[in-house]
Amino acid sequence: MSEEKVSKLKDYLTSYLFIIPAVLLFSVFSIYPIFKILQLSLLKWDGISLYPKFVGLKNFIEVIKDKIWWKSFLNAGIITLLALTVQNALALVLAIIVDKDIRAGEIYRVIFYIPPVLSGIVVGLIWNWIYNYDYGFLNHFLEVIGLGGLKRAWLSDPKLALFSVAVVHMWKGFGWGFIIFLAGLQTIPRNLYEAAQIDGATPWKTFLHVVVPMMRPVFFLVSILTILGTMQIYDIIVATTGGGPGYATEVPITRILSSMLGSSRFGYACAEGLIFGVVLLAVSLIQLRISAMMRNE
Amino acid sequence: MSKILLKARFEKVKVILVSHLICILVTIACIFPLVWMVSSSLKTQETVFKDFSLIPKSPHFKNYLIAIKEANFGIYFLNSVFYTATVVLAIIFLSSMAAYAFSRLRFPLRSVFYIMLISTMMIPIPGIFIALYVLLNKLHLINTRIGYILCQINAGLPLSIFLFKTFMDKIPKELEEAAKVDGCNKFQIYWKIVFPLSRPTLGVIAIFNTLAVWNEYLLAMLVFSDKSLMPLQRGLMVFYGSHLTQYPLLMAGLTITTIPVLIVYFFMHRYIVSGIIAGALKG
Numbered sequence: 001m002s003e004e005k006v007s008k009l010k011d012y013l014t015s016y017l018f019i020i021p022a023v024l025l026f027s028v029f030s031i032y033p034i035f036k037i038l039q040l041s042l043l044k045w046d047g048i049s050l051y052p053k054f055v056g057l058k059n060f061i062e063v064i065k066d067k068i069w070w071k072s073f074l075n076a077g078i079i080t081l082l083a084l085t086v087q088n089a090l091a092l093v094l095a096i097i098v099d100k101d102i103r104a105g106e107i108y109r110v111i112f113y114i115p116p117v118l119s120g121i122v123v124g125l126i127w128n129w130i131y132n133y134d135y136g137f138l139n140h141f142l143e144v145i146g147l148g149g150l151k152r153a154w155l156s157d158p159k160l161a162l163f164s165v166a167v168v169h170m171w172k173g174f175g176w177g178f179i180i181f182l183a184g185l186q187t188i189p190r191n192l193y194e195a196a197q198i199d200g201a202t203p204w205k206t207f208l209h210v211v212v213p214m215m216r217p218v219f220f221l222v223s224i225l226t227i228l229g230t231m232q233i234y235d236i237i238v239a240t241t242g243g244g245p246g247y248a249t250e251v252p253i254t255r256i257l258s259s260m261l262g263s264s265r266f267g268y269a270c271a272e273g274l275i276f277g278v279v280l281l282a283v284s285l286i287q288l289r290i291s292a293m294m295r296n297e
Numbered sequence: 298m299s300k301i302l303l304k305a306r307f308e309k310v311k312v313i314l315v316s317h318l319i320c321i322l323v324t325i326a327c328i329f330p331l332v333w334m335v336s337s338s339l340k341t342q343e344t345v346f347k348d349f350s351l352i353p354k355s356p357h358f359k360n361y362l363i364a365i366k367e368a369n370f371g372i373y374f375l376n377s378v379f380y381t382a383t384v385v386l387a388i389i390f391l392s393s394m395a396a397y398a399f400s401r402l403r404f405p406l407r408s409v410f411y412i413m414l415i416s417t418m419m420i421p422i423p424g425i426f427i428a429l430y431v432l433l434n435k436l437h438l439i440n441t442r443i444g445y446i447l448c449q450i451n452a453g454l455p456l457s458i459f460l461f462k463t464f465m466d467k468i469p470k471e472l473e474e475a476a477k478v479d480g481c482n483k484f485q486i487y488w489k490i491v492f493p494l495s496r497p498t499l500g501v502i503a504i505f506n507t508l509a510v511w512n513e514y515l516l517a518m519l520v521f522s523d524k525s526l527m528p529l530q531r532g533l534m535v536f537y538g539s540h541l542t543q544y545p546l547l548m549a550g551l552t553i554t555t556i557p558v559l560i561v562y563f564f565m566h567r568y569i570v571s572g573i574i575a576g577a578l579k580g
Contacts, residue, residue, distance in 0.1 A: 012405065014483060018398035019410055021391050022454055029451035030417055033428030040428070047431070094323060097316045108320045110566055111327050117562045117569070119512030121530045122551050125537060126330045129337065129544055135346045137333055171326070176573065183574045232423055235514050238534065253423065253515075260427055273424015280421040288419075 041270035047260070052267070059271035069272060072250040079166040079251075080230040084223060087170040091177030091222075096211075098178075099185040109182070112175040120172070124239025127168045131155050131240070155241050158248040165249050168236050173229070177222050184218035185211070217294050224287040228280055252276045331555065338548035345544050357545065364549040368540075369524055373532030374553060380528055381510045383446055388453040388506050393495060395454075396461030397487045401473070411462075418455040430519045445520045449513065453506045460575055464498040465491060501572035504565045511558060529554045 041059055045052035063069055094112060098105045115123065130137045131154040139151045154164040188211065196206040212219075234253040237243060243250040243258075252272070260269035337345055339356040348354075365371035398404075399411045429448055430439070438444030472494075473486050481489070517531040527535065533550055540546065562569065 015398055015402040015404040018402065018483075018487070019395045022395040022414060022458065023410060025391070025447065025451045026414055026454060029429065029432070029448055030425075031413075033425050033432060034422060036428035036431060037422075037424050040431070047434075090323075094320065097320060100316065102313060102316050102320075104317075104320075108324065109570075110563070111324050113566065113569065114327055114331070114559070114562070117508055117558055118555060119514065119530055119558075121512075121514050121533055122554055123330075125533060125547065125551055126334050129548070130330060130333060135544075137349070140349050171330075175327075179570055179573050183570070228421060232421070235530075238514075239537070256424055256427070260430075266427060266431070269427050270424055273422075273427060276423045277421060280423065284419060284421065 037270045037273060040267050041274050043267040045266045046264040047266045048264075055267070059268045060275065062268065063271045063275055068247050068250065069252075069255055071247055072252050072255045073276075075162055075249060076231045076233060076251040078162060079169055079233060080227055082163075082166045083170055083173060083226050083230045087174045088177050088222060088226060090170075091174045092181050094174075094178050095181035095185055096207075098182055109179070112178050114175070115172045116176045118172065120233075120235025121239045123168060123172045124236040127171075128155065128240050131164060156245050158245045161241050161245060161248045165236060165240055168240060169230065169233060172236065173226075177226070180218065180222055181215075184215050188214045217291065220287070220290060220294070224283060227283055231276075231280060334548050334551050334555070337544055338546075338552050340545050342543065342545060360545045360549040361553070364546050364553065368536055368546055368550065369532060370529070370536075370550045370553050372525060373527055373529045373550075376526060376532075377511060377528040377530075377554075380442070380446060380449065381507055384449045384453065384510045385503055385506045387446075387450045388457050389499060389502060391450065392454055392457035392502065393461050393492055393499070394487065396458050396465055397491050399458070400462050400465040401470075401486075401491070402483065411458075415455045415459045418459060426515060426519060429516070433520060439520060440522050440526065441520075442526060445516065445526075448516055448520075449510055453509060457502045457506065460498050460502055460572075461495060463575075464495055468494050500565065500568040501575065504561065504568050505572050507561060508558065 040052075042054060042056060043052040044055045044059075094108070098108055133139060133151075133153045133156070136154075138154065142148060142150045152160055155161050192210050192214075193206060196210050201209065231251075232253060233251050237249055237251055237254055241249040243254045256269050256272045256276070259265045259272060332351060336351050336353065338360055339353050339358065340348055341357050341360075344353065344357075365374075395414070399407060433439045433444045433448070436444070438447070468491065472490050476486050476490055511528075512530065513528070514530040514534070517528050518534070521527045521531055524532070524535065529550075533547070533554060536543075536550055537547055
């Protein structure tokens with residue numbers, strides 16, 4: 001080999017040293033697990049036995065027929081719908097207010113992002129205590145202000161539990177949407193507002209004709225990320241209801257875990273994970289497609 | 298004329314007042330649960346069910362001592378600090394090194410490796426923990442610190458590599474050229490020039506991964522069965538599961554978990570804002 005070739009090879013090899021640790025970790029803890037899930041989803045396996053049984057697509061067929069599985073999907077979907085509307089509307093209103101350069105805007109900005117930095121477990125356990133039927137602050141507060149008739153078993157009433165959990169999720173999440181909306185609003189040139197004002201546009205018309213068109217990509221982005229994040233809700237659920245009462249607050253991740261740890265059906269759990277993953281992937285692909293379209297406009 | 302002006306000013310004041318009113322209400326809603334958590338942590342097992350005052354008459358600080366010593370929260374806390382520090386340091390070094398290679402060096406299959414590494418950022422794999430559990434079992438890494446740490450490092454790599462590379466791509470190359478002329482090799486250039494220049498991104502990556510590791514629960518639940526290895530989030534659920542009604546101690550544990558997060562947040566919230574925006578716009 002010529003000297004030049006040797007030095008080039010040496011150059012490549014030393015360059016690879018920079019990425020080898022990352023690539024190795026990634027191969028073992030990301031790539032291998034992806035293929036492992038694909039393989040396991042075709043097996044009937046309890047997680048221990050040395051002889052898993054190949055069952056083809058049987059797991060998938062069973063998952064598709066599993067009513068509780070789709071109920072968990074629906075539950076997560078309902079929380080997602082609430083997050084998309086109530087949570088994001090609140091985030092947008094607050095962002096518009098703080099964008100107007102009101103005093104103490106900086107303080108509000110710091111405070112609104114406190115809930116998102118806390119863990120789902122911490123948030124769930126605090127609200128669990130606040131929601132407590134006999135001793136919780138919420139029922140006590142309702143009684144003190146003379147609304148004792150509204151006292152509820154917030155987390156153990158099957159009709160209310162999902163809604164109560166959704167409130168906790170939105171409490172934790174709105175600050176995140178607020179920060180992104182605010183960043184988006186601040187990219188809108190101020191003279192557009194002035195021009196609208198000179199033309200005699202009302203605040204509502206300014207919002208519709210200046211803010212909405214400029215913010216369309218941001219609205220879209222926040223919506224998709226809200227869907228992906230909320231569908232995978234888990235920590236808040238375990239720290240409040242654990243999926244109950246009955247199946248009232250079961251979500252896909254709690255189902256996957258109970259197939260895996262509760263009934264030791266690893267193959268079935270993987271099939272659930274894959275079906276869930278494909279749905280989420282479809283959502284992300286739609287995002288990529290539409291944001292590409294928006295950029296081309 | 299002045300009447301119209303007066304009216305306009307009145308309108309403006311009204312808008313500002315309503316704005317503040319909304320913001321203050323939301324502020325109370327954000328802060329109150331945390332205040333209630335601290336307040337409950339200072340009551341006794343008897344008073345917590347009767348006393349609804351925000352500031353207990355005789356604050357019972359002893360709860361913290363009991364939580365730390367007897368309820369294991371001292372150990373959980375040290376474990377969390379250890380996992381967070383180790384994982385974040387490893388992520389910073391591994392991802393900045395890889396990002397430097399992807400940004401500056403030329404070698405075969407460079408873009409293939411890059412796309413592979415950041416692909417999991419876009420593709421959600423909600424069942425991945427099943428396979429991780431199986432894998433750790435097979436490698437005898439279940440219920441070990443190292444197993445948990447390696448999984449967490451890997452989880453933080455894609456976004457960190459992406460952010461570092463995006464930043465490094467914008468650093469002018471003149472300094473490095475000069476260093477090359479002076480005889481510096483790649484490792485020296487990375488360590489002495491590019492890494493120090495990446496400080497702003499380093500802040501974002503440090504705080505985001507710190508929060509992610511400190512707050513992680515699902516994997517900790519799958520990996521650890523030994524109490525002496527558990528981090529706080531897992532410890533909280535174990536305590537809650539076995540002492541269902543000991544709210545003052547649970548709230549003390551929650552406060553111990555929350556205070557470090559709030560301290561880090563208040564000192565570094567600037568980095569958070571730029572980080573969320575960068576993270577959200579990656580797509």
